[in-house]
Amino acid sequence: MTAWEPIRYADVHGPLAYVGENVPGFFTNNPRMFDAWLRVWDALGPHGYHPTIACVNSAHIGVDTPDGVLGQVPQYRDRLVWVLVRKDLGVVPDLRPRPDALCPSCGLVKGTQHWPGVKRGRRIGGYLRRKPVSGRPSTAKQSYYYVCPTPRCHMRVEPVMRGIGEVLDMDVRGHRFGDGRQDRKEFEAYSAAARAQVEKGHRKFGGKPFIVTRRNHGRPTPLNEPIGTVTAQGGAHHYLARPAANLDIDECEYRPLTVVENARAQGFPSHHVFAGSEGDQKLQVGDAVPVTVATWAAQETLKVLPS
Incomplete structure (x- = not known):
């Protein structure tokens, strides 16, 4: 329903x-409806609108602002971004993401999106974070990664990204993993799956702090990587684990990320005020557009609008 409201406006x-x-x-849940939606924009009013569409991941979008506050956010979040410009303007914005990336041969370059196996139709999908296993096709219907733009190179490159550790408040303490869930009135141990993730993190990171993501396909990740998507539940899936010196699992310090930390992962400045209860604030954070993505789309659109 809400997709038609901008058309009415x-x-x-x-x-x-x-x-x-x-x-x-x-788009991918109903391509025919998406195309019908764009056709209405094409026929709208005396001029019609021309669409420019891009798929981006918030972890790759770097934004320069006069105050230098933004930059990048340490969060993987796939987004479909569009700008519909009135045809009488005669210009469209450039929404091709070109993140800084490291090429093994060419050094620091501006990465170019590559959509393996997509020969026609709209290129809409998510960022392929991990390389497919040799001989096994990707499970994603449509996905992309970045390649070096240098002619005759085009090696796969990884964008330069911020790690979640840069926005964590390490002065906020957690509780013993062995003391169980803190949102229960009576003792309730963490699930076997949660314990397995903490154990895996202990083995993988050798006593260094790490993030545990508690949802399907979640895995322990280091603090120098972005976290997964902060959801509408306000990031309730992400936990900071700080192993004890003796690496005892029950002695591991464990806590969910705070509202402020998740807001930073979305790109909100420290002075931004969220209203309501803690639950309300979590919803506002998780439901928001990453500030960097919104700013990038706005800046690119302003370049084609009359001054």
Whole structure:
């Protein structure tokens, strides 16, 4: 329903551009409906609107601002971004993401998206974080990674990203993993799956702090990597684990990330005020557009609008 509201607005007010974003599933769950939606934009008003569409991951979008506050966010979050510009302007924005990336042969380059196996149709999908196992196709219907733009190179490259450790408040203490879940009135041990993830993190990182992501396909990750998507539940899936000196699992210090930490992972500045209860604030953080992605889309759109 809400996808049609901007069309109603544009039909009345005729804005020069409409900038929006959603999950890639906005297209992949119903491509025919998405194409029908764009056709309405094409026929709207006296001029119609021309779409520019891009798929980006928030961890790769670097934004320069006058105050230098933003930069990148330490969070993997796949987004479908579009800018619909009135045709009478005669120009469209450049929404091709070009993150800084390290090429083994060429050094620091601007990565270029590569969509393996996608020969026609819309290139809409998510970032392929891990290389597919040799001989085994990717499970993603459509996905991309970055390659070196240098002619005759085009090696796969990894974007330069921030780690979640840069926004964590290490003065916030946790509780003993062995003391069980802290959101229960009576003692309840963490699930066997949670314990297995903590044990795996202990083995993998040798006593260094790490992140445990408690959802499907979650895995322990180091603090120098971005975390997975902060969801509408406000990031309740991400926990900071700080192993004890003796590496006893029950003595491991364990806590969920705070509202402030998840807000930083979304790109909100420290002075931003969230309203309501802690639950309300978690919802506001998790439901938000990453500030860097919104700023990037706005900056690229402003370049094609009349001054």
